[in-house]
Structures are given as structure tokens and as C-alpha cells.
Amino acid sequence: MKITTADVEYVARLARLDLSNEEKCLFAGQMDAILGYVEKLNELNTDGILPTSHAVPMENAFREDRIQPSIGVEKALANAPDPVLNFYRVPKVIE
């Protein structure tokens, strides 16, 4: 398996990362080494083995649907890079 800078570019776009050319080259080589290493998982036969997504067996945790106090608009907006009135302003999405 050989990871190319095009592969890195594709995945970076999915992850909303804008990588420099140096980063793309560096990550391609490093990912190639890491994915080469993880190939060893294929030494194991996992037919019939269920995947584990969670170490502790648990079922859905339900709670009563009751209105509880929340942090409120002022606190929620306190860290906003560009708040306007009660909103987060972002660059235009639709022309």
C-alpha cells in the first residue's frame, strides 16, 4: 500500500483541513508507515468476532424529559468569534 499526497489531500478535504504541500508530503510518508504497521491486524482471523465499540456493556441511558435550567444565551455567546444579537454570524453560505 502506498499513500500518495492525493490521498492525503482527499481526506484532508473531508476533514476540512487546508494542508500545506510540506504537510501533505510529510503526512503521506508517515501515514504510509503507520498504515503499513496496522496491516498486522490482518494476521488475525476475526471471522465471527463482533466489533467492540464500548468497553462497558450498557444499554441506552434514559432520563425523564423535564425542562431544566440551561446556560442561557449570554453565556452561550460569550465565546463567539462574531456574535450578532442572539446569533453566531458566519460568512455567507448562499449567494
Place this chain on the structure above:
Amino acid sequence: MDLFDLTLHELHTKLKTREVSSHEATSAMLARISTFEPQINAFITVTPEKALADAAAADKRIAAGEMSCLTGIPLALKDIFLTEGILTTCGSRILNNFVPPYSATSYEKLKEQGVVLLGKLNQDEFAMGSSNESSAFGVVRNPWNIDCIPGGSSGGSAAAIAARQATVTLGTDTGGSIRQPASHCGCVGLKPTYGRVSRYGVIAYASSLDQVGPLTRDVTDCAIMLQAIAGHDPKDSTSVNIAVPDYRAALTGDVKGLKIGLPKEYFIAGLDPDVQAAMDRAIETYRRLGAEFVDISLPHTDYAVASYYLIATAEASSNLARYDGVRFGHRAGQTEGLLEMYSKTRSQGFGSEVKRRIVLGTYALSSGYYDAYYVKAQKVRTLIMRDFIQAFEGVDVIMTPVAPTPAFKIGEKTNDPLQMYLSDIFTIPVNLAGTCAMSIPAGHSTNGLPIGMQLIGKPFGEETILRAAYAFEQATEWHTMKAPL
């Protein structure tokens, strides 16, 4: 003995008898921080005014006779814990202006007992690292040798204990991030069973693996801290509703008949001879105390790192999607359109290791690779969990080294991420299995660096590993040794 040298339980006794005030203890700690921070860099934020106000409140509480064992104790938190009104960066530029609107449950619980917050501790960016070199706020230096890494990702949490800049600290552990720095800095570090401690208000790295735990000077302090933070939290649906035992009552000093498993896969050829020697001495100590040793096998150990770096990066790529410049944190200026704002913000805000893991995790989850990488890794995780279940049918505790070597030099592994990842080879399986483990001081290398021993317990078996750790501590003096500062 100086106030900054005391353990939590020793300081508690002095506070209780009014021999010292929390103000005095806190001031001593703040002075210590000022003296050694230029060298160690264990803190991202020091909060002296808050600390002195907390100490004054604690002294009032003590005077009114309303004291618990944590009242007036000066402590510090890894900068991954949300602290209302106090800058919380998670070691990242992308959060370099983030002041949380609420606090983590674990900190809320400590606050109820009247602790003193000294500040927020340095860490690898978003807890991704084994050396604390990926922090956007500079490397942390190991107080035992400032040319060496303190371990990571809770490097500041461990270095602050070793430099005696805080009485106790909290860290988090996703693949060894409490135990490995505890080992490298000569302190006690506990990763509780997944679900034992609430993760509410802890910035997420890999949600199925992350767990909160204490770093302390000795095992008694560790038991006290676990007692304070353990338990079900309605705000964390993965926290487990199982009664919290009296952990201090487990510290009997008695390990007669305790069955300790030695997994052959952990005593490998590449193990550093000093680490091997420390383990051999520890085995002798336990034998003298009446424990029994059983040779066991955890056959899938060699696959843990590969499984972990697919699962953890996949979860991270999803968890870190929230840093988009919209609601909080850094936002890139002068961008055209929303997509460019997202990608410029994230590229400017994240450091190299975080980007690498997001890219790797996104790849493992992407169309065409999901089954081959992510699902395969989750299946291997099942095999690793089974290894532990089977091993614990015959033993009470599993004993291993924490890391294959003592602390390495700053810069030694920064250009080779795979080598860096492999330094967590002995701690990662525990996170995949979701069980509990601790690191306790068990020796020194020939050049004077601390070496830790790992005790792994059954799920929710924290009492047993604390009992085993306490007995060892009573029989040895490694925990009393101080970094030469």
C-alpha cells in the same frame, strides 16, 4: 519538611490541627510555582488570585469545623477540564481564548469539598501525545532531568507533582496518558475503569477510551482523590451507576495470597534492562509480602497499538469536528465563504500531531476503508478484551512495566510518530479493555530517572490494585524520593 513537600493526607492533618492554614500552604505552592515554572513549564495558566480566594474560603470552613479531607488542599487540573470563568485551552491554539461557561463534574465535586485551584496544567494538544511535546504552549520538562520528556499527555500533571508545584493533580488517560507520565516522573497515577468517573466537561479525544484520574505523591492520596471524583453522573450517560466503595479501607497493607499475573508478552526482549531490574525487584518484594505469582498470557498484546491508533484517531476525527470557528475558539480572518473559513480556522488552530491524527482517523472511517480498518480494529479490540477476561479468571492483579524505557530525551521521537506511538505499548491494552490500572514508583534507572510499575485490575477492581499498590509502597521507599530541583 516544607509545606510543598507534604502529601495530601499529611497536609490535611496539619490543616485539621490548625498547625498550618490553607493560606500558608497555598502561598508556599504559589511561590514554588513562580520559582520553577521558567524551568519546568508544567502550567498553561496559573490562577494565584483564585487560589488565594479559595484558600481564604477553605480557612473559614476549617474554622467553622466544616472540613472534609480535601478542604484547603492546593491542586491543579490538566487543561482538558472545563473550569467556568478560567481559560481552558486543551493545549491547543484553537482554544487559546476559550473561557468555558461551566465546569467539569470532577472539578465540581472537588470544589464542593473546598479545594484550592492553583491553575491549569500543560498537556499534549487535545491529549494526543506521549511526551508533552505537542502542546501549543511549549514542552514540559521532566523535573528529574530537564533534558527529558515528562511523558504525556498529562505531562504537566505529572511534572507538577514531581516538582512539588501542587499537592495533587487530575489528568486524563486515553492510551496511557496518566500512567506513562506518572511512571516517568516518579508519582502515583490511576486510570479508573471506564465509566467509574464522569467525563462531563472533559474535552473529548476518543470517547470510548477517555477516563479521568488522579496523579499523586502516594497511594493513600490516590485513594482519597478517587473517592472524591468517582460515581455516577446523570450528565455523562456512560458513567456507571455502581456503588462507590470505601477506597481508603482497601489500604490494609496485606497481600498474603494475592495472585499476581505476569503476562509473558510484556516481558519482551527490547525491554530496557533498568526497567527489567525494577520489575524483578518488585516481584521479590511482593513474594516477601506473601503474594503469589502466576505466569499468564495476553496473546493479542502485540496488536493493541495498531487497533488503538485506528479507533482513537477515528473517534478523534469525529470529536474534533466541532472546532470550526463558529461558536467558540479561534476563527481565521479574511476568508471567502463558509468552507474556507472552516478549513483555514482548523489549519491555523491545530498543530501537526492533531492534524495527522484527524487525517488518519478520517481515512480509517472513509468510504472503502471503514471495514478494512475501523471495524477490523474494533474486532481486534474484542479479542484484547477477551484476553483480560480470561487472564482474570486465574489472577487478582496483573503486573507489568508501564513503559518499555525510562523517560526519553526531548526531541528524540518527534520525527517518527510510529516510534512515539509504540512507547504506549504496555498501557494501551488497558484502555481498549476498559479496565483499571495504576502506575506506582518502583525504581530508578542507572542515570537516576524514575521507573514505574503497572498494576492492572478487573473492571471496577480499583480496591484490589490500590491494596496491592499500598502494600508495595509500605515495603519500599521509591515514592519518598524527590526530584533534584
